[in-house]
Amino acid sequence: MSGTTVLALRNYTLCTDSEDKWSPTYAAFNQILGCATVFVVIFGVLFNINAIRNIHLSNFDKNRGVVLAVSILALAVWDTILLGSAFFYYGVKGAFKLHRNNGINLITPFFHGCLQVANTASTWCVIFITIQRYMATRDPFRTTRHSRIIAQSFRGERRKTSFSLIYCFVYRRYFKVPLIISIVAILVNLTAFFEITTKICLRMPEGKMGYMLAITWLRLNHTYKLVYKLIFRMIVTSCGPNIFIFTITGITIFFLKGSNRNRRQLFQMSDSLLDRYSSKETTQTTISILLVTKFLLLRSLSFFLDLMELISGFGNLHDYIYAMDVSNFCVILNSATNSLIFMCANSWLQNKLTARNTMKRRKQLCIESLQSLHRVNLLFKSYKKALFMTNHQLGVRVLYSMLIKSPSLAVFFNQSTEVGSDTPPPPAGPPPTPAAYDGKTPNATRFRHFVKAETVEEESSDSELCHVSPVIMVPNVNGHIRSSCPITGSENAGHGCPGAVNARTAEVVAAMPHIKKRSLDLLGNSAFHTIGDRIMTFMGELIDAMRMAKPDHDIIMRIRNTGAHHHKLGITFTSSAWKEFKASTISIIEECEFANEIERKETLDAWNSFLSVIIREMKMGICGVTSINHTNSYHNAAASIISG
Numbered sequence: 329m330s331g332t333t334v335l336a337l338r339n340y341t342l343c344t345d346s347e348d349k350w351s352p353t354y355a356a357f358n359q360i361l362g363c364a365t366v367f368v369v370i371f372g373v374l375f376n377i378n379a380i381r382n383i384h385l386s387n388f389d390k391n392r393g394v395v396l397a398v399s400i401l402a403l404a405v406w407d408t409i410l411l412g413s414a415f416f417y418y419g420v421k422g423a424f425k426l427h428r429n430n431g432i433n434l435i436t437p438f439f440h441g442c443l444q445v446a447n448t449a450s451t452w453c454v455i456f457i458t459i460q461r462y463m464a465t466r467d468p469f470r471t472t473r474h475s476r477i478i479a480q481s482f483r484g485e486r487r488k489t490s491f492s493l494i495y496c497f498v499y500r501r502y503f504k505v506p507l508i509i510s511i512v513a514i515l516v517n518l519t520a521f522f523e524i525t526t527k528i529c530l531r532m533p534e535g536k537m538g539y540m541l542a543i544t545w546l547r548l549n550h551t552y553k554l555v556y557k558l559i560f561r562m563i564v565t566s567c568g569p570n571i572f573i574f575t576i577t578g579i580t581i582f583f584l585k586g587s588n589r590n591r592r593q594l595f596q597m598s599d600s601l602l603d604r605y606s607s608k609e610t611t612q613t614t615i616s617i618l619l620v621t622k623f624l625l626l627r628s629l630s631f632f633l634d635l636m637e638l639i640s641g642f643g644n645l646h647d648y649i650y651a652m653d654v655s656n657f658c659v660i661l662n663s664a665t666n667s668l669i670f671m672c673a674n675s676w677l678q679n680k681l682t683a684r685n686t687m688k689r690r691k692q693l694c695i696e697s698l699q700s701l702h703r704v705n706l707l708f709k710s711y712k713k714a715l716f717m718t719n720h721q722l723g724v725r726v727l728y729s730m731l732i733k734s735p736s737l738a739v740f741f742n743q744s745t746e747v748g749s750d751t752p753p754p755p756a757g758p759p760p761t762p763a764a765y766d767g768k769t770p771n772a773t774r775f776r777h778f779v780k781a782e783t784v785e786e787e788s789s790d791s792e793l794c795h796v797s798p799v800i801m802v803p804n805v806n807g808h809i810r811s812s813c814p815i816t817g818s819e820n821a822g823h824g825c826p827g828a829v830n831a832r833t834a835e836v837v838a839a840m841p842h843i844k845k846r847s848l849d850l851l852g853n854s855a856f857h858t859i860g861d862r863i864m865t866f867m868g869e870l871i872d873a874m875r876m877a878k879p880d881h882d883i884i885m886r887i888r889n890t891g892a893h894h895h896k897l898g899i900t901f902t903s904s905a906w907k908e909f910k911a912s913t914i915s916i917i918e919e920c921e922f923a924n925e926i927e928r929k930e931t932l933d934a935w936n937s938f939l940s941v942i943i944r945e946m947k948m949g950i951c952g953v954t955s956i957n958h959t960n961s962y963h964n965a966a967a968s969i970i971s972g
Contacts, residue, residue: 341527341528341529341530342529342530342531342532343428343529343530343531343532343538343540344529344540354649354650357650357653358422358653359422359423359425361418361422361653361654361657362418362419362420362421362422362423362424363422363423364657365414365415365418365419365422365423365657365660366415366419366420366423368411368657368660368661368664369411369412369414369415369419369660369664371664372407372408372411372660372663372664372665372667373408373411373412375664375667375668376404376405376407376408376411376667377404377408379400379404379667379670379671380401380404380405395460395502395505396457396460396461396464398502398503398505398506399453399456399457399460399505399506400457400667400670400671401506402449402453402506402509402510403450403453403454403457403666403667403670404666404667406446406449406450406453406510406513406663407446407450407663407664407666407667409442409445409446410442410443410446410447410450410659410660410663411660411663411664413439413442413443413446414439414443414656414659414660416432416435416436416439417436417439417440417443418653418656418657418660420432428531428538430538430539433526433538433539433540433541434526434539436524436526436541437521437523437524437525437526437541438521440520440521440523440524441517441518441520441521441523443520444517444520445513445514445517445520446513446663447565447659447663448513448516448517448564448565449509449510449513449514450663450666451565451569451627452509452512452513452569453506453509454569454573454619454623454666455569455572455573456505456506456509457670458572458573458576458577458580458619459576461580461616462576462579462580462583465580465583465584466580466583516564519546519552519556522544522546523543523544523546523547524541524542524543524544524547525541525542525544526539526540526541526542527539527540527541527542558635562631562635566627566628566630566631567631569623570623570624570627570628570631573619573620573623574620574624577616577617577619577620580616581616581617614673614677615669615670615673615677618669618673619669622662622665622669623662625658626658626659626661626662627658627659627662629651629654629655629658630655630658630659633648633651633652633655636648702930703930703934704871704874704875704934705875706927706930706931706934707871707874707931707934707935707938708871708872708875709931710917710920710931710935711867711868711871713920713921714916714917714919714920715864717916717919717920718916720864721860722863722864722867722913722916723859723860723861723862723863723864723865723867724856724857724860724861724864725860725912725916726860726863726864726909726912726913726916727856727859727860727863728856728860729908729909729911729912730905730908730909730912732908733904733905733907733908734901734902734904734905734908736902737901737902737905866890867913867942870883870886870887870938870942871938873886884945887941887942887945887946887949888945888946888948888949889949890946890949891945891946891947891948891949891950892949892950893949894946894949894950895949895950895951900950901946901950906943906947909939909943910936910939910940910943913935913939914932914935914936914939917931917932917935918932
């Protein structure tokens with residue numbers, strides 16, 4: 329090198345970014361961490377892009393659901409920006425040993441600012457999503473009543489296309505909060521673009537000019553580090569968000585458990601419905617805990633490094649560099665897995681819980697016969713107690729509750745009045761079934777087993793019992809529904825017998841002290857009492873069939889055939905009618921006396937499963953499924969009655 333050249337280079341600083349000064353251990357560590365960063369960045373970017381492409385805004389709730397979708401989109405966008413910046417800032421340098429590359433060094437200050445902006449915006453998006461989850465749990469029905477979107481039909485608004493600019497225009501008002509978050513995050517981190525700079529330096533022994541990274545005076549300023557880097561960023565990007573997310577998530581889990589507990593107390597739900605709500609609770613709780621744990625573990629190290637830098641400077645520079653590299657990788661890993669949790673963890677957990685609940689039900693179906701017999705005996709004993717307590721008005725009370733809850737079913741009784749006394753109405757409750765009455769007491773019923781649902785045969789030699797005609801309804805020549813009137817042992821029994829009807833009405837009123845006066849006309853309808861007896865007898869016959877160990881197929885097909893018969897006659901039941909059928913029956917059973925609290929709980933659980941199977945199989949019959957082979961999910965439904 330000539331003397332003139334040496335003199336010209338004396339004014340330049342020697343480059344200090346030589347990898348030769350690194351220890352072999354750190355060089356290997358840096359390269360391994362760089363390769364891992366590249367892999368995580370590629371995985372995270374691909375997954376975030378796929379999440380953005382697959383989000384269907386129109387499939388969310390029209391008010392809060394769109395805000396949540398937009399928040400997840402904003403989170404995915406900022407995480408993608410963070411990962412892209414980290415690819416050039418950390419990944420490429422470490423994996424391919426490009427620390428002395430002039431081009432990479434020139435763009436590093438820009439990517440440093442982008443990393444800080446994306447890190448802050450991503451954190452705030454997680455906070456906003458956490459708030460949305462809390463609001464959905466705390467007050468799920470809160471919405472804008474005058475929103476035009478709400479007024480439109482949800483079904484009509486469904487679209488199968490993915491996210492597009494059209495959705496951005498239609499739901500542009502929902503992008504306000506993510507846009508504000510993005511703008512504020514940029515303003516808050518403007519100084520990050522001036523914390524690192526590049527300087528021209530002399531690379532030796534090559535004797536060439538190059539660019540190296542250098543920390544600016546702003547980053548070295550003690551006031552800046554204390555006020556901005558530690559206190560301000562601790563509040564808005566590290567410690568503050570950690571505490572806020574942890575608190576809101578805890579409150580969300582508390583309200584979620586409380587709402588499910590209240591739901592179980594208010595409603596006697598089927599085991600499958602309980603499993604469904606329990607699965608949702610478990611999923612939401614697991615996702616919340618996973619999100620908070622991941623956020624705290626992967627982002628807390630950066631706060632401790634800022635605190636250590638303020639207290640003791642860089643301390644042992646060797647240890648500080650190791651910790652700083654690990655901290656940066658943790659932040660990258662957190663951003664790469666955010667969309668994974670929000671988009672995939674929910675469905676994955678739901679599938680796992682569904683499979684677990686399925687195996688649990690299968691094990692329950694295979695419990696010992698002694699336990700199954702115990703549950704059937706509980707059903708039988710409580711059924712007999714309910715008959716005695718209601719003066720054999722169990723079915724009438726259930727039917728009355730159904731009609732009060734779903735008045736549309738009363739139209740059948742109105743039709744019977746218009747047609748005349750020769751055309752009693754079709755049933756407004758669950759299935760018609762044959763019934764046998766005591767010759768002395770019109771309400772005393774005896775269980776019967778039948779080979780066919782359309783016929784009734786006398787099975788007792790008791791001289792006081794008389795043969796009962798079929799009660800399955802058939803259309804008459806005028807197209808109306810008629811039903812055979814059961815023989816009650818009284819000359820005035822049946823439809824058109826005011827004495828017997830008035831006697832039954834008095835019994836019902838005595839058993840139901842809180843009955844509404846306007847319902848007395850309904851109670852005076854003979855068809856009302858007939859249908860109530862059918863409901864009562866039908867449940868009794870199913871219980872008796874299980875006690876006699878009838879085949880599961882026969883029990884299921886009997887319920888389905890009854891549902892199919894109702895469907896054939898054009899008789900439909902609303903959801904409110906089914907709910908009231910179950911709720912009113914459970915309410916009557918709850919009024920019975922039990923030996924202890926354990927027996928009471930077991931009996932209510934047995935009735936809960938029993939009524940759920942009736943409703944389920946009736947709906948299957950109404951839908952036209954009259955063969956067990958048509959479905960795989962009901963292969964042992966009768967066993968679920970006795971095993972819960």
